[in-house]
Amino acid sequence: MVATITTPRLMAVGGGALAELPGILQRLGLARPLIVTDPYIRGCGIFDRATALLDQAQIRWQVFSDTVPDPTTAVVETGTSVLAEGGFDSLVAIGGGSSIDTAKAMSVLAANGGQMRDYKVPAEIPKAGPPLVAVPTTAGTGSEVTRFTVITDTATDEKMLIAGLACCPIAAIVDYELTLTMPLRLTADTGLDSLTHAIEAYVSRRASPYTDGLAKNAMGLIARHIRAACAEPENRSAREAMMLGATTAGMAFSNASVALVHGMSRPIGAFFHVPHGLSNAMLLPEITAFSVPAALDRYADCARAMGVAEEGEGNQGAVARLLDELRRLNRDLTVPSPREWGIDPRRYEALLPTMASQALASGSPANNPRVPTSDEIIELYRRVYG
Ligand SMILES: [Fe+2]
Numbered sequence: 001m002v003a004t005i006t007t008p009r010l011m012a013v014g015g016g017a018l019a020e021l022p023g024i025l026q027r028l029g030l031a032r033p034l035i036v037t038d039p040y041i042r043g044c045g046i047f048d049r050a051t052a053l054l055d056q057a058q059i060r061w062q063v064f065s066d067t068v069p070d071p072t073t074a075v076v077e078t079g080t081s082v083l084a085e086g087g088f089d090s091l092v093a094i095g096g097g098s099s100i101d102t103a104k105a106m107s108v109l110a111a112n113g114g115q116m117r118d119y120k121v122p123a124e125i126p127k128a129g130p131p132l133v134a135v136p137t138t139a140g141t142g143s144e145v146t147r148f149t150v151i152t153d154t155a156t157d158e159k160m161l162i163a164g165l166a167c168c169p170i171a172a173i174v175d176y177e178l179t180l181t182m183p184l185r186l187t188a189d190t191g192l193d194s195l196t197h198a199i200e201a202y203v204s205r206r207a208s209p210y211t212d213g214l215a216k217n218a219m220g221l222i223a224r225h226i227r228a229a230c231a232e233p234e235n236r237s238a239r240e241a242m243m244l245g246a247t248t249a250g251m252a253f254s255n256a257s258v259a260l261v262h263g264m265s266r267p268i269g270a271f272f273h274v275p276h277g278l279s280n281a282m283l284l285p286e287i288t289a290f291s292v293p294a295a296l297d298r299y300a301d302c303a304r305a306m307g308v309a310e311e312g313e314g315n316q317g318a319v320a321r322l323l324d325e326l327r328r329l330n331r332d333l334t335v336p337s338p339r340e341w342g343i344d345p346r347r348y349e350a351l352l353p354t355m356a357s358q359a360l361a362s363g364s365p366a367n368n369p370r371v372p373t374s375d376e377i378i379e380l381y382r383r384v385y386g
Helices: 017-027 039-043 046-056 073-085 097-112 184-203 209-231 236-256 260-272 276-294 296-305 315-332 345-361 374-385
Strands: 010-013 033-036 062-064 090-095 132-136 148-152 159-163 171-174
Touching: 010 017, 017 046, 017 090, 017 132, 017 171, 033 046, 033 073, 033 097, 039 046, 046 090, 062 073, 073 097, 073 148, 090 097, 097 132, 097 148, 097 159, 132 236, 159 260, 171 236, 184 209, 184 236, 184 260, 184 276, 184 296, 209 236, 209 296, 209 315, 260 276, 260 345, 260 374, 276 296, 276 315, 276 374, 296 315, 345 374
Parallel strands: 010 171, 033 062, 033 090, 090 132, 132 171
Antiparallel strands: 148 159
C-alpha cells in the first residue's frame, strides 16, 4: 500500500515560534497578507504581538476579524469579498480551528468562485488559492496542518466537510505559549477533539504505517497531559505536550482521515450548537465500544499508547482499560451527555434520520473499523443521548 501524505511546506514549532511569522512570510515570497481572526483574539494581545512583528518587518497587512465559532458560508462569503478587494497575496489565520477553517474556505472560494457547497466532499477543488500561514491559538483541531475545512451551510445548517490539497496551509506556526491563557472548558474540549483525531486516525481503514506513528505519539502526549493542562493553565510542559499532541494528531488524521465519531459529531454540532470537541467527547466512549469488535488489536494499541495498559497486557484487558479511561476522562473533564447539555429530546429524535444521513454522506463512517448502517447510527445517537 502506498500512502499519499500532505503536510505544510514549512513549520515553526516551539515556545516563542510566533516571532518567526515575518521570516516565514519572507521565505515564502509573501508580502501582503490578510489576517483572519476573531474578535476575542484581536483584543487579547496575541493579535497585537503578531502585527507588531509584521510592522517591524515592514510587511503591510490588513485584518478580517469577523470569524465565528462553527464558521458559516455567510461569514466565508464576506471574508472572500474582503480578500478579493485588497490585492492580497496570502492569508494569515490567527486563532482556533474556526479562524483557520474560515481562511482556508476564503482561499478556496477566491480561486474557484461559486458556492462553498460546490466543494463539499467528494467534490474536487480545481485550483489552489492564496497560500495560508496558520497560527493556532488552541491545542485542538490540528487545522494548521490538515487538508480539511468544515463550514456550516447557512441555508441548511449542514456542517460540510471540504477536503483537498488546496485546503492545506503552506506553513504553520505552532507556539504553545499562545495557549497559556485558554480557559478550562476550551482546553478540555479542544484537547478531547485532538485525542479523538489521534484514536480515529489510528483505527481508520485509511491508516498507514506513517500515520500510525504520529497517531500513537499524539495519544501518548494528550492522554498523559490533558488533566494537568486543564487543572493548571500555566503548566508550560503540559501546554507544550498538548500543542504537540494536537498538531501531530492533525498530521495523522489529515492523511488517515477521521471515522465514525467525527461523522456523527458534525450533525450534533450543526443542529444543536455543541462545541466540536464536546460533541466528539459525548460520542467517543460509546462509538469506541461499538467499534472495538472489528479492530480489537488496534484499540488495544491505543490503550498502550495512552499509558492505560501495560505493554504485555492482552488485547481484551487493554481494550477494557481504554473504555474505562475514555469514560473517566469525560467524568473528570465534566463532559455532559446531549440530555445534560439541554438538547430537547423531541427535536433530537425527530432529527435523527437527517443526522444519520448527513453523517453517512460525509464519508467519515466508511473509514470506521466497523461500518454502521443508517439504523445503527440512529441507535447509537439514542444510546449516547443520556
Ligand atoms: Fe475534530
